[in-house]
Amino acid sequence: MSFISSLSSTANSLIRSSASKLFGFTQKRSGAGWTDWRMIKDNKRRLLVKEHAVDRLRLNTLRKNNILPVELREIASQELHNNFPRDACLNRVVYRCMLTSRPRGTVIKFRTSRIMFRHLADYNKLSGIQRAMW
Template sequence: MSLISGLSKATCGFLRTGTETIFGLQQVRNKWTNWHMLKDYKRRMCVKEHAADRLRLVAIKRNDILPFELREAAADELHNNFPRDSSRVRCRERCMITSRPRGCVKRFRVSRIMFRHFADYNLMAGMQRAMW
């Protein structure tokens, strides 16, 4: 009898309804603050994937010694064969907590607002408000 009651308790998780799915899996918040952050992450992965090839082609394109036709072919290949997001310029520094795109303190990867909040409440090692 204890085996049957144990099974019923175990299967009970699969039958819950409400905010959970039918299979008992609760909704889990993903690690992205918002969709802007996810988009920036995808761009960074694209940059990482195409970095070596892009660097090679950009070096050929900017080389003054090579013939013009070869440089033009490299520029064409850069323009036509790579996605736009493979360019490093399209990545944006964002706050890791709020995903704010402006006013980020690069060293800590947080926005100025969060930086000040953490410094005020002594949550950042080595930071102290200026006093004079």
């Protein structure tokens, strides 16, 4: 059993290393790559959020702590403002359709826009989804 787990872990590391060679982007769709430049930009934002999440959380908790003195809270606020890129904030991540890159009307559970969701549901491409009939 340990042989299988070690084999799967080496396979996972090999997949991760080969995927990271594609400019850090791991998503690939039928040879076409990314849908458009907006998805590449959004993926860069997601990587920044992931990289800086722990430090931002620590500084935010210091900044919002009412027990600490005002000076410490101001220092934490200044460090948060000056030492991190703007795109490292979670609010700047946009949920996009993974098929069309549409930013609005996204069904988050299926990662598709409402238009593509309806189209895929009409042709039974989504498991467990059926068009309403009465």
